[in-house]
Amino acid sequence: MLGRLFRPQPRREAAYRLYTRTVEAARRPVYYAELDVPDTLDGRFELLALHMTLVLRRLSAAPEAKDFAQEVFDAMFADLDRGLRELGTGDLGVGREVKRMASAFYGRARAYERGLAGAEDLDDALRRNLYGTATPSAAAIEAMRAWSEAAAASLAGQSVAALMAGEVEFPMPAPRRKGDADAE
Numbered sequence: 001m002l003g004r005l006f007r008p009q010p011r012r013e014a015a016y017r018l019y020t021r022t023v024e025a026a027r028r029p030v031y032y033a034e035l036d037v038p039d040t041l042d043g044r045f046e047l048l049a050l051h052m053t054l055v056l057r058r059l060s061a062a063p064e065a066k067d068f069a070q071e072v073f074d075a076m077f078a079d080l081d082r083g084l085r086e087l088g089t090g091d092l093g094v095g096r097e098v099k100r101m102a103s104a105f106y107g108r109a110r111a112y113e114r115g116l117a118g119a120e121d122l123d124d125a126l127r128r129n130l131y132g133t134a135t136p137s138a139a140a141i142e143a144m145r146a147w148s149e150a151a152a153a154s155l156a157g158q159s160v161a162a163l164m165a166g167e168v169e170f171p172m173p174a175p176r177r178k179g180d181a182d183a184e
Helices: 002-006 010-026 029-033 041-060 063-086 091-116 122-130 138-157 160-164
Strands: none
Touching: 010 041, 010 063, 010 160, 041 063, 041 091, 041 122, 041 138, 041 160, 063 091, 063 160, 091 122, 091 138, 122 138
């Protein structure tokens, strides 16, 4: 029994690796410095939610990856739980906060999915969720929409086997051109 507990779990390790690489992509400074995403806990959560939505969307499209998608989702919420504890959230409050974050994630994932499918306006979903109370420029919204569509297309072209091995590539977001903010 103890042998199973300490045995390497390659699938779980790959899920954590995929999650970690997704977090690294979501932390690129260009989002905060050039694309008006607030560099706050909320802004970082919103970028993570967008990136994870794209990854989980791709994994869910492949029948052989549905269970793996759940492992990646679990890795994300285990990390968020750990992060809350490190920030000093008490044991009794962590569960409530994680539930609130899960509900927020599901709502955002639904909005982004509908936006990417053309059922809703993706710009509105980005403005409402990614930017929250911030006031992004029209150029930033346009750049994030273009990036979201490019990232979805890029992920659609990546092999499920590579994703299930923990490998993922996100396109680099294009920074606003000089003068874009001035044109508004």
